Amino acid sequence: MREQPGAGVLDDEETRLAENSKKDDAQAQFAKTQKAEDGRRAMAEYEAAAIAVRAKTERLRALRLARDAEVAKKAPAKPAARKKAAKGSAKTAPGKLADWLDDQEKGGRRS
Numbered sequence: 001m002r003e004q005p006g007a008g009v010l011d012d013e014e015t016r017l018a019e020n021s022k023k024d025d026a027q028a029q030f031a032k033t034q035k036a037e038d039g040r041r042a043m044a045e046y047e048a049a050a051i052a053v054r055a056k057t058e059r060l061r062a063l064r065l066a067r068d069a070e071v072a073k074k075a076p077a078k079p080a081a082r083k084k085a086a087k088g089s090a091k092t093a094p095g096k097l098a099d100w101l102d103d104q105e106k107g108g109r110r111s
Helices: 007-074 097-106
Strands: none
Touching: none
16 A cells, blocks of 8 residues: 555644543543532632521520510510590581581682
8 A cells, every 4th residue: 555645744633632532631631620619619718608697697686685684674564555536526527518508608619
């Protein structure tokens, strides 16, 4: 068989391209692994912060309830509520239309 001219160059170039492709694949896989690890780390930090906030909120709530209980013990008793006046005593009975119209005329209004 005859060798084609420049066949050695293509083989070297194909080998170089294949090696670069393997390097690119390895770098892409490494980047993907790093990204997944960074995501897990960020999620762990987020969850730890959320747990700390809940613990702090619970502690502050307990302190507030204890303080409110102390204030309630020291505060004087509230006086009994007053009874309200009977309804309807302050209101006037509804009038007739004719009475209203007379009042309007006397007030200087014309219809």
